Amino acid sequence: MMTKPQRKNNPDAVRARLLECAARLIVDHGLPALTLENVAREAGVSKGGLLHHYPGKTALIDGLFEEVVDWFDARVEDVLESDENRQARFSRAYLRVVAAIDMSVPEEKRLAVLMLMLSSDPHYCARWNQWVEARLQRHAETDLTPIARTLRLAADGLWLSDLGGGPDSHTPVRREILAFLETLDATGARTSSRPHEGGQ
Amino acid sequence: MMTKPQRKNNPDAVRARLLECAARLIVDHGLPALTLENVAREAGVSKGGLLHHYPGKTALIDGLFEEVVDWFDARVEDVLESDENRQARFSRAYLRVVAAIDMSVPEEKRLAVLMLMLSSDPHYCARWNQWVEARLQRHAETDLTPIARTLRLAADGLWLSDLGGGPDSHTPVRREILAFLETLDATGARTSSRPHEGGQ
DNA sequence: TAAAACATACCGTCTGGACGGTTTTTATGC
DNA sequence: GCATAAAAACCGTCCAGACGGTATGTTTTA
Numbered sequence: 515m516m517t518k519p520q521r522k523n524n525p526d527a528v529r530a531r532l533l534e535c536a537a538r539l540i541v542d543h544g545l546p547a548l549t550l551e552n553v554a555r556e557a558g559v560s561k562g563g564l565l566h567h568y569p570g571k572t573a574l575i576d577g578l579f580e581e582v583v584d585w586f587d588a589r590v591e592d593v594l595e596s597d598e599n600r601q602a603r604f605s606r607a608y609l610r611v612v613a614a615i616d617m618s619v620p621e622e623k624r625l626a627v628l629m630l631m632l633s634s635d636p637h638y639c640a641r642w643n644q645w646v647e648a649r650l651q652r653h654a655e656t657d658l659t660p661i662a663r664t665l666r667l668a669a670d671g672l673w674l675s676d677l678g679g680g681p682d683s684h685t686p687v688r689r690e691i692l693a694f695l696e697t698l699d700a701t702g703a704r705t706s707s708r709p710h711e712g713g714q
Numbered sequence: 715m716m717t718k719p720q721r722k723n724n725p726d727a728v729r730a731r732l733l734e735c736a737a738r739l740i741v742d743h744g745l746p747a748l749t750l751e752n753v754a755r756e757a758g759v760s761k762g763g764l765l766h767h768y769p770g771k772t773a774l775i776d777g778l779f780e781e782v783v784d785w786f787d788a789r790v791e792d793v794l795e796s797d798e799n800r801q802a803r804f805s806r807a808y809l810r811v812v813a814a815i816d817m818s819v820p821e822e823k824r825l826a827v828l829m830l831m832l833s834s835d836p837h838y839c840a841r842w843n844q845w846v847e848a849r850l851q852r853h854a855e856t857d858l859t860p861i862a863r864t865l866r867l868a869a870d871g872l873w874l875s876d877l878g879g880g881p882d883s884h885t886p887v888r889r890e891i892l893a894f895l896e897t898l899d900a901t902g903a904r905t906s907s908r909p910h911e912g913g914q
Numbered sequence: 915t916a917a918a919a920c921a922t923a924c925c926g927t928c929t930g931g932a933c934g935g936t937t938t939t940t941a942t943g944c
Numbered sequence: 945g946c947a948t949a950a951a952a953a954c955c956g957t958c959c960a961g962a963c964g965g966t967a968t969g970t971t972t973t974a
Contacts (some may be wrong), residue, residue, distance in 0.1 A: 521970065522892070522919095522971090522973090523725050523918085523919055523920075523971090523972060524974070525919065525920090526920080528919085528920090538916070542758075543836075544834055544835050544836060545745075545834050549962080549963060549964085550963075550964065550965085551962090551963075551964095559920075559921085560920070560921045560922075561918075561922095561964090561965090562920070562923095562966095563920050563921065564922055565964090565965070565966090566918085566919060566920065567903055567920095567922095569965095570964080570965075571963095571965090584922090584933095585954065596940090621765070623845055629833060630834060630879055631832050631880070632874070633829055633830055633833040633834070633874060634744060634745060634830060634833070634834055635744065636744070638879070639877070639878035639879070639880075640879075641909070642878070642880075642882060643878060643879065643880050645879065646881060647881050650881060660890050660891050660894035661894065663882055663887070663890075663891050664864075664868055664891060664894060664895065664898075666871065666882075667867070667868040667871030667872055667875070667882060667891065668864055668867040668868050668871060669871070670867075670870065670871035670874050670875070671866065671867030671868060671869070671870035671871045671874075672867055674832070674833065674870050674871075675870070675875060677833060677838030677839070678832060678833070678836070678840070678841075678842065678843060679841075679843065679845050680842075680843050680846065680851060681843060681846055682866075682867060687863070690860050690863075691860050691864060693860070693865070694860035694864060695859065695864065698864075698898065723937095723938060723939070723952085723953055723954080725952080725953065725954095728953085749929065749930085750929075750930065750931080751927085751928095751929075751930095759953095759954070759955085760954065760955045760956070761930090761931085761956085762931095762933095762954065762955050762956070762957095763953070763954045763955065764954095765930090765931070765932090766952085766953060766954060766955095767953085767954095769931095770930080770931075771929095771930065771931085788974090808947085
């Protein structure tokens with residue numbers, strides 16, 4: 515027997531569905547497709563139902579933003595801990611998480627949402643920068659080198675390419691790039707590993 | 715005396731002003747600020763006047779897109795030709811152009827528009843990919859290596875960082891990254907320069 | 915029975931764009 | 945040259961639809 519078969523309403527599931535549908539809408543049809551009506555219809559609730567859970571469009575987007583950031587943060591933390599090499603740990607984890615994203619998996623598509631929100635709204639951009647800089651501060655010993663920064667920069671590029679299906683988003687090419695970047699990481703560690711603080 | 719002081723109408727100038735104002739509106743206040751009325755007011759014409767030159771909003775955006783791409787293309791071509799080193803010529807030029815962008819110069823701000831359009835609309839994303847792939851095909855001999863791809867990826871990351879004022883957009887850090895990437899370019903050329911075609 | 919979880923109906927605003935004018939420029943005939 | 949017709953440039957108004965949000969119900973859960 516199921517755990518809760520007699521329960522008709524499941525607000526938590528509805529909220530999750532709302533967020534998921536919002537993400538899918540954005541990724542598949544762009545930001546203008548993110549309307550309250552669309553999200554509600556996709557999630558199988560009425561607009562009133564949606565506004566009950568998220569009192570306004572900004573609340574919905576905020577919820578989506580935080581969920582995606584948390585998801586990304588958790589994955590980075592996970593990859594980070596299972597890495598013995600300390601050199602540029604955070605940035606390498608950052609890159610690996612981005613590289614591991616498979617856009618054909620709807621679950622992972624939602625990260626693309628982040629990219630969209632970042633580039634469109636200065637507000638979320640600032641909040642994202644806050645997250646990055648907090649992590650950068652925590653890993654100041656290992657992730658302030660040019661190599662580390664390059665890894666993250668390349669990750670962002672890969673990320674953007676994924677979003678638009680660019681020439682670098684195809685599996686074989688991407689695999690090669692990744693391999694190169696990991697090599698770069700190893701060699702770069704020897705080349706210039708001095709962490710420099712507070713330039714200027 | 716001026717060349718054409720007696721001419722009251724100057725449609726070409728109006729069209730240019732329209733595009734410029736559209737770009738500024740997007741960069742300064744985000745995409746939702748791009749309304750026909752706003753653009754028309756900023757450009758000092760009526761909405762009817764705008765619709766005379768660009769029959770519809772999509773036409774306006776299309777015009778803006780093409781102008782910015784052309785601008786970027788011209789600069790890349792320019793940097794490209796004045797580079798004796800053949801290794802990853804196109805990708806290095808791509809990087810240098812992006813790196814040279816000064817967001818405090820309004821003229822160069824408009825490149826940010828491209829980034830916004832790319833990440834928001836799948837349609838323009840495809841058109842951008844078309845451009846990149848065309849250039850990639852033209853420079854197939856030099857720019858299909860992982861290093862070349864990495865340069866462009868990093869450029870995109872830098873670009874995105876510029877748009878949002880991320881931690882890598884500050885001058886000293888950026889300068890360091892750039893220096894590193896140029897070094898990487900030189901060393902990488904020796905490491906693995908074999909062009910591989912048609913993976914899969 | 916009170917509150918949470920929904921649905922339905924409705925409203926105000928904004929925006930793209932159609933439409934019919936008016937003025938300016940250009941092309942044409944003489 | 946010059947009148948004049950035609951085309952291009954431009955303006956102001958109006959409208960239909962979309963969208964965010966409110967207000968008010970109805971059902972389910974605690």
